[in-house]
Amino acid sequence: MTVDTILHRLHENGRSRANVPAYYIRTRDHWVPTTWKEYLEEVRQAAKALVALGFEKGQGVCILGFNRPEWSILDLGGLLAGGHATGIYTSNSPQEAQYIVHHSEATFVLVENEAQWQKINEVREQLPKLKHVILMKGANVDDELVLDWESFMAVGNDVSDEEIDKRLNSLEPGQLAQLIYTSGTTGPPKGVMLSHNNIAWTAKMAIDLLGITASDYTVSYLPLSHIAEQMFTIHAAITAVYQVYYAQFPPAEHLNNNFKEVQPTLVFGVPRVWERFCDGVKASMAEATGAKAKIANWALGVGAEAAKLTHQGKEPTGLLKIQHNLAEKLVFSKVKEGLGLNRAKFCITAAAPISPDIIKFFNSVNIPMFELYGQSEDCGPTTTNLPHANKVGTVGRKMPGSQVLLDEDGEIMVEGPHVFQGYFKDPAATEAALYGGRLHSGDLGQFDEDGYLTIVGRKKEIIITSGGKNIAPKNIEAALKNIPLVSQAVVIGEKRRYITALITLDPVSTTQFANKNNITGTVHDDPKLIAFMQKNIDEKVNPLFARVEQVRDFRILPRDFTVEEGELTPTLKIKRRIINEHFEGEIESMYEGG
Structure with missing residues (x-):
């Protein structure tokens, strides 16, 4: 053989x-x-x-x-x-x-x-x-x-x-x-x-x-x-x-130049990388005024309409095709040139949840970005979108030659030649993850009618409030991260009466906010910023969720979470336990008298 x-x-x-x-x-x-x-x-x-x-x-x-x-x-x-x-x-x-x-x-x-x-x-x-x-x-x-x-x-x-x-x-x-x-x-x-x-x-x-x-x-x-x-x-x-x-x-010093020189066709990035790229482009666009600003906004609208077609394997035709070609020449080509993505055919995001708005933005400037979901235990891919079959907000459909199923509680299970052999010298952990011939991922999901999978949360990350309500923090955190200025968000509520959040700030957009609002001291505790954040939570986050899932209070932290402080993994996933320990005072202050 x-x-x-x-x-x-x-x-x-x-x-x-x-x-x-x-x-x-x-x-x-x-x-x-x-x-x-x-x-x-x-x-x-x-x-x-x-x-x-x-x-x-x-x-x-x-x-x-x-x-x-x-x-x-x-x-x-x-x-x-x-x-x-x-x-x-x-x-x-x-x-x-x-x-x-x-x-x-x-x-x-x-x-x-x-x-x-x-x-x-x-x-x-x-x-x-x-x-x-x-x-x-x-x-x-x-x-x-x-x-x-x-x-x-x-x-x-x-x-x-x-x-x-x-x-x-x-x-x-x-x-x-x-x-x-x-x-x-x-x-x-x-x-x-x-x-x-x-x-x-x-x-x-x-x-x-x-x-x-x-x-x-x-x-x-x-x-x-x-x-x-x-x-x-x-x-x-x-x-x-x-x-x-x-x-x-x-790479923090050289990656952009390396991309510009190489112009890769295949680009993999974790969400934090794409978020930084997106913030940089948006910050640059925000400086445009007059006719340039109008052209940029028009181009993004055209790109968004064209992306709806390419996600279904179709191409723009007629007037939309003419407009899209013009938008490519006037706006998109300059964005891609600045990022070093002029020749990119596959821009993949994986390893952690990403806001659908980030993917939509890149697609709207004609950068073919899509989301893949998986874990080390199945060599990386479980499901994926594709440039021509891209349902933004989902993590795509199962890989050919594999099976992706949901257990009775919604846990995602995987079968296939890519499923691992077990955990090295750890039979107990292996038995907990591999049984019934399937990998039990620990993630919770749901399929739509077309077979696209959406990740709801982690079984171990489910918050159980003091009232006995089960709440998945992932979707709430994703909504919080859609607020301008927000870098990271961690939802709190385990054994508590209501949901709260810890929020960190993106330095680039926060500096712009401070300059625009004449803030000269520390920004994270400035009343104008707190009012801005409260307004966005009230109008753009809480209406998306049931009352028990709504964010009742929040604290804006003076710094972002870091790998060095042990709050992020090397792949930039949040470590909830460490964050809870480091910011115990801020957390407790949201429940005083509650």
């Missing part, structure tokens, strides 16, 4: 597309390509080096660093050598890194730089199985445990090609390939076990469904420890033979 894994596909690319660029890195003044043949040779050499250093089948490697070719090379090298690979978020603390390295039974760790090395060095006595730490290019550490990249790769020179071919041919579809550690919003992270077949099937299904081809290309910038970025950067790229451009670090 012929085995089809990502490694087998990489070998085929190295043979059939030997001189075609596989990935690019940015040097001082231009992008430098590496061919598929060279990429394959790098992965094979990394596998040889691991074997030479005593790496055995079934062992693991961990990677701690920003997106670099070395990240992908060691990941694939570990798989080719017969083991599994695990990513660690660069924002993780030394103790969090120690937990993942130790729990995953990794014998080798690749680190990006001296700062990430110090995390491992601090906990090295708690890592009895660790054999070596490898440095990415450019890093320098003087320690007997450490090998620089060039020295590590050279170690494999005496290992034969036959040994690597033997390990390649011994790979089995059900063999563990990747461990994806959950963000740990409610406790220690769990290691999601993904097999070679899980990954290979998902990558092939996704590119076929979306119509991604070898002519597409993407910029890799979100954490590779996350299954979605890993899929787009490594597994789908190898499967579709498209090109990957590794973003410069830090």
Whole structure:
């Protein structure tokens, strides 16, 4: 039987597309390509080096660093050598890194730089199985445990090609390939076990469904420890033979320029990224006056009408087509040029809920954005919209070859070749998530008559008020985030008499508000801002919900939630427990005398 894994596909690319660029890195003044043949040779050499250093089948490697070719090379090298690979978020603390390295039974760790090395060095006595730490290019550490990249790769020179071919041919579809550690919003992270077949099937299904081809290309910038970025950067790229451009670090400084230079056709972003893009464009548009402002508003209206057709797989015709072409020339092309999205064909948002208004805005400026839903436990995708089948406000329809069902309580259940094998060394958690032949996601959903899924909330996040009412905070928080100026919103109400909210502010739009209203001191507690927020909650949020779900009080916080303070996961999901602890005083003040 012929085995089809990502490694087998990489070998085929190295043979059939030997001189075609596989990935690019940015040097001082231009992008430098590496061919598929060279990429394959790098992965094979990394596998040889691991074997030479005593790496055995079934062992693991961990990677701690920003997106670099070395990240992908060691990941694939570990798989080719017969083991599994695990990513660690660069924002993780030394103790969090120690937990993942130790729990995953990794014998080798690749680190990006001296700062990430110090995390491992601090906990090295708690890592009895660790054999070596490898440095990415450019890093320098003087320690007997450490090998620089060039020295590590050279170690494999005496290992034969036959040994690597033997390990390649011994790979089995059900063999563990990747461990994806959950963000740990409610406790220690769990290691999601993904097999070679899980990954290979998902990558092939996704590119076929979306119509991604070898002519597409993407910029890799979100954490590779996350299954979605890993899929787009490594597994789908190898499967579709498209090109990957590794973003410069830090992306906050370089991403916009990288996008403008590369003009990616395939763009993946978490909601917070799209929200920032949207805020920037809207802020720029808000500065327009007179005729320019009228043209911009007219163009957005035309774009919104055209998007209604493209969402159904239709194209504008007649007068609307003429207007849309003119709007493209006058407005849309300039917006896309500013974002570096002139050639974008697939702009995907996933990993957390997003306001439908964000998607509608991008669609209205002719940027083909759509929402995908999934989890690490099914390799990333459960359902998805498509550019030609896009029902904004839903997360789309099930992936071909899978089943998505609802349990009696509305919990989303998934069946298919992409469903994971279980949680590493955690049979209790595995049994709780995998039973009846299905993945029980923990998310609550509902289908419409066309098979489009809407996420209602999380089972564990359901708020039960002191009156016994069950309330899903997600939709209330999404409505609050639609208010201009709002960055984040967290609904409070567990075992309370009524619903309240903590609100943080977007700095760009808040500065504009302060200037417009002559606010010179702190903004978050200014009476004008509080009155503005109350008016929007009364008129735009509360009317959307039943009385018991309406926001009765709120507090505007002096700062946004951050990863550094532990209030957001590395993928920017909110950690409710931590936020409740950090802002206990503000919360209690909303219930005094209540």
